[in-house]
Amino acid sequence: MVDARSNINGSGGSVCACPEEPPRRKMIAVETLTIDSPMTGSTPYEIYFKVFRDIIRSMHSSSSLQEVLNVVVVKSAAVLDAKGALLRIFNKDTEQFDVRAACGLGENYLSKGPVTTEKILPNPMELHQVKIITDLWHAPRVEYPQEAWDEGIRMMVDVPLAVRNQILGLIRIYLDHHREFSDDELDFMLTIAEQCACIIERVQLMENQQENFHHLATQMDKMSSLGRLAAGIAHEINNPLTGILLYSSNMSKKVSPEGGLKEGLDIIIKETQRCKIIIQGLLDFARDTEPQRMSANINHVVESALGIVENEFHLRHVDIGLTLAKDMVNTLLDENQIEQVLINLLLNALHAVAECGKVFVKTSVDQAAGTIRVEVVDNGCGIAKADQKKIFEPFFSARSNGTGLGLAISYGIIQNHDGDIQVFSSLGKGTRLVIVFPIRTNNATEKVFA
Amino acid sequence: MKPLNVLVIDDEKVICDACWLVLSEKGHHVTHRTTGIAGLLEIERNGAYDLILLDMKLPDIDGSQVLKLIEEQSTKLSVIVMTGYSTLSNALEAMKLGAADYLPKPFTEDDLLATIEKLFPDS
Numbered sequence: 001m002v003d004a005r006s007n008i009n010g011s012g013g014s015v016c017a018c019p020e021e022p023p024r025r026k027m028i029a030v031e032t033l034t035i036d037s038p039m040t041g042s043t044p045y046e047i048y049f050k051v052f053r054d055i056i057r058s059m060h061s062s063s064s065l066q067e068v069l070n071v072v073v074v075k076s077a078a079v080l081d082a083k084g085a086l087l088r089i090f091n092k093d094t095e096q097f098d099v100r101a102a103c104g105l106g107e108n109y110l111s112k113g114p115v116t117t118e119k120i121l122p123n124p125m126e127l128h129q130v131k132i133i134t135d136l137w138h139a140p141r142v143e144y145p146q147e148a149w150d151e152g153i154r155m156m157v158d159v160p161l162a163v164r165n166q167i168l169g170l171i172r173i174y175l176d177h178h179r180e181f182s183d184d185e186l187d188f189m190l191t192i193a194e195q196c197a198c199i200i201e202r203v204q205l206m207e208n209q210q211e212n213f214h215h216l217a218t219q220m221d222k223m224s225s226l227g228r229l230a231a232g233i234a235h236e237i238n239n240p241l242t243g244i245l246l247y248s249s250n251m252s253k254k255v256s257p258e259g260g261l262k263e264g265l266d267i268i269i270k271e272t273q274r275c276k277i278i279i280q281g282l283l284d285f286a287r288d289t290e291p292q293r294m295s296a297n298i299n300h301v302v303e304s305a306l307g308i309v310e311n312e313f314h315l316r317h318v319d320i321g322l323t324l325a326k327d328m329v330n331t332l333l334d335e336n337q338i339e340q341v342l343i344n345l346l347l348n349a350l351h352a353v354a355e356c357g358k359v360f361v362k363t364s365v366d367q368a369a370g371t372i373r374v375e376v377v378d379n380g381c382g383i384a385k386a387d388q389k390k391i392f393e394p395f396f397s398a399r400s401n402g403t404g405l406g407l408a409i410s411y412g413i414i415q416n417h418d419g420d421i422q423v424f425s426s427l428g429k430g431t432r433l434v435i436v437f438p439i440r441t442n443n444a445t446e447k448v449f450a
Numbered sequence: 451m452k453p454l455n456v457l458v459i460d461d462e463k464v465i466c467d468a469c470w471l472v473l474s475e476k477g478h479h480v481t482h483r484t485t486g487i488a489g490l491l492e493i494e495r496n497g498a499y500d501l502i503l504l505d506m507k508l509p510d511i512d513g514s515q516v517l518k519l520i521e522e523q524s525t526k527l528s529v530i531v532m533t534g535y536s537t538l539s540n541a542l543e544a545m546k547l548g549a550a551d552y553l554p555k556p557f558t559e560d561d562l563l564a565t566i567e568k569l570f571p572d573s
Binding site for chain 1: 462464465467468469471472475507532533534555556557558559560562
């Protein structure tokens with residue numbers, strides 16, 4: 001495992017020594033752990049075996065990730081006869097690495113904030129390599145060299161926690177003196193890290209599933225409340241609308257066709273019928289209407305939706321860019337429903353951009369994945385990260401005059417087409433909404449590119 | 451044109467009045483009742499009705515119950531069901547119970563007259 005080790009002497013790379021800087025995020029409380037006593041009288045292999053056994057046991061017997069991480073830092077420090085060890089895990093919300101377990105280090109050192117991927121892994125090629133840091137003062141990976149020095153640290157060993165091509169975290173082992181490491185020692189550390197990374201990934205997957213489940217349960221609860229509400233509204237509103245429609249259609253036939261009265265009555269009839277359609281839409285949403293799928297080209301649906309909103313864009317001097325995939329294939333979809341979704345996304349984009357903003361629509365085909373994509377991109381105000389999860393919930397609206405139903409209805413429609421809507425947004429920069437549909441032929445389950 | 455005897459059963463007086471206006475102008479005789487029970491009693495008292503316009507959501511008993519009881523009393527009576535819950539399954543359910551046709555609310559004068567004309571071409 002010679003290629004798994006490399007020394008960092010700090011040549012090149014900037015050093016960010018900012019001891020006064022307050023922690024950027026509140027740190028997760030880290031339990032003070034004591035390192036196991038060195039296992040004297042045992043052969044290195046006996047030591048490795050015992051440490052590995054203890055870690056594996058904790059992974060299998062413990063229901064808490066924290067307990068496993070505590071065992072990993074304590075054993076890692078012990079096996080290298082180190083002063084201490086610290087384990088950081090990537091936090092996807094802050095996109096930084098938080099301290100999750102530590103041993104043998106003072107509070108002053110631990111009080112430092114989370115660190116970025118650039119600090120943890122300046123070179124992505126080193127994802128699966130152990131790094132030995134001998135020059136604390138000039139190593140780009142060391143963010144707080146002064147604090148480390150004050151702590152009595154003279155050398156560090158970084159062991160990445162990586163699964164496939166993704167870094168999940170890092171174990172850093174601190175030594176109070178310089179020493180050489182055998183290949184076996186480094187190989188052993190990598191093995192521990194691989195096991196640890198696997199369990200972190202497993203726990204994170206479980207946490208994600210739980211989070212998704214809770215989100216879905218809340219969503220369903222809201223949908224069911226909305227369904228009851230919609231049915232109530234439909235009945236209560238449709239009754240007075242019937243009166244309006246019957247009287248106005250009756251009067252419209254009695255007045256002179258030339259007069260303004262006839263025109264006014266016809267407007268009342270038309271607008272009342274529009275109310276009927278809106279209520280029907282609300283009921284359809286609440287009922288989760290099955291799409292009436294027909295073979296269609298999504299490019300045509302996009303063009304039709306753009307034709308409907310074109311005037312609105314023109315009035316607000318907002319440009320629409322359009323790129324349609326030339327190799328677009330037909331798929332089974334409910335053109336009316338998808339057009340409704342696209343109109344919705346386009347109008348949302350229009351509201352998000354200021355006058356003279358830009359909106360782009362792009363369609364594409366991923367033949368390998370058997371999917372079609374439609375992207376609606378704007379350079380508008382963007383959506384705050386905390387709001388991004390909520391935008392598909394019924395009644396959530398960032399606009400004061402929004403009903404909060406548009407995206408919820410759109411989400412339901414896309415789900416009924418076995419598709420997905422993803423949102424990518426940065427505040428002040430804009431939003432990209434991506435709809436992905438599976439390509440279906442006349443046989444509903446058969447994929448074109450299967 | 452043959453005038454029809456029509457009974458409107460709907461708890462919304464404005465709908466009863468509007469139906470009365472539209473249908474009486476076409477020469478039909480229109481009576482209305484605002485509850486299911488009052489409607490059933492009226493049918494029992496005066497069996498000469500040709501057509502019932504029945505709302506499915508009534509304050510006392512459910513429209514489908516009224517429909518069942520009407521069908522039990524007389525199979526000759528034509529019932530057009532009116533409802534704010536316009537779904538295909540609602541319509542099918544009403545038809546299964548014996549309704550002659552289905553009119554989703556809100557509807558125009560033309561919708562109403564066309565539905566009646568389908569059942570009574572001579573009206």
